Amino acid sequence: MVWVFYKILNKSYKLCLAIAIAFSIGSVVTFGFIYDYKEANFFTSVFSTISFIALSLVTYFQLLQKPGKRLLLQPVFWIATSFFIYYSLLLLRNVFDSYLIFELNISSEAYTAINIINLFANITKNFILFYALVLIDKGYPDTLKPTGAT
Amino acid sequence: MIEIIVNIVVYGTGLIFGGVLWFLIAFSRAYASKK
Numbered sequence: 001m002v003w004v005f006y007k008i009l010n011k012s013y014k015l016c017l018a019i020a021i022a023f024s025i026g027s028v029v030t031f032g033f034i035y036d037y038k039e040a041n042f043f044t045s046v047f048s049t050i051s052f053i054a055l056s057l058v059t060y061f062q063l064l065q066k067p068g069k070r071l072l073l074q075p076v077f078w079i080a081t082s083f084f085i086y087y088s089l090l091l092l093r094n095v096f097d098s099y100l101i102f103e104l105n106i107s108s109e110a111y112t113a114i115n116i117i118n119l120f121a122n123i124t125k126n127f128i129l130f131y132a133l134v135l136i137d138k139g140y141p142d143t144l145k146p147t148g149a150t
Numbered sequence: 151m152i153e154i155i156v157n158i159v160v161y162g163t164g165l166i167f168g169g170v171l172w173f174l175i176a177f178s179r180a181y182a183s184k185k
Contacts, residue, residue, distance in 0.1 A: 060177055067184045081174065088170045092162045096155050104152050113160050 004083075005055045008076050012058055019051045045094040049087045056084035073140050075132040082128035089121035 006016040023044070030043040059080040063071075071077055093114055100106045100114075 064177070064181060064184065067181055071178055071181045084174075085167075085170055088166050089163055091166060092159045096159055100152065100155060104155070106152050106156075110152055110156060113156055117160065117163050 004079065005052075005059065008059055008079060009055070009062060012062070015058065016055070019055070023047060023051065042098050045097065049091050049094050052083050052087045053091070056080040056087075060084075069140075073135065075135040075140060078128050078132035078135065082125045082132065085128070086121050086125035089117060089124075093117060 006013055009016065026047060027041065027044045030041055034043075035041050059076065063074070063077060063080075068074070097114075100111070
């Protein structure tokens with residue numbers, strides 16, 4: 001998914017590359033030395049959440065630097081919005097998830113509210129991404145339409 | 151303890167979602183005024 005932002009953000013490819021490299025090294029180190037393979041990895045979930053929120057904020061900032069057409073017709077805005085909403089909704093869940101499951105042994109009934117948040121976040125993200133795909137297929141951004149597409 | 155943390159997650163997520171909506175509305179207004 002960093003690749004998506006790599007395609008969206010024209011100038012900040014170094015930021016995307018740095019996040020991808022840091023995520024790879026950090027996940028290998030945490031999986032290898034800190035966490036058991038049966039545990040949920042705290043580092044990967046929280047790092048990816050924070051980095052995607054930061055990347056969508058950078059996208060908003062770049063959009064504000066060069067205001068072009070109408071905002072609601074730009075798929076870049078919708079893609080960034082979908083990731084922004086999804087990872088903002090899952091931020092607290094990801095922070096407390098491994099503690100709730102592996103330390104407190106939460107029951108599935110008590111976990112229902114968090115599951116509903118998870119479902120809501122997934123559905124919202126997928127609908128907004130689908131709308132962005134529809135806009136791309138309509139040909140609204142000239143840059144994002146695949147060259148081979150008719 | 152479990153209930154406290156579940157409440158923190160649920161209500162905190164609600165607050166964050168409200169903040170996200172407020173941010174998006176403010177961003178769209180700023181974009182429209184810059185255009």
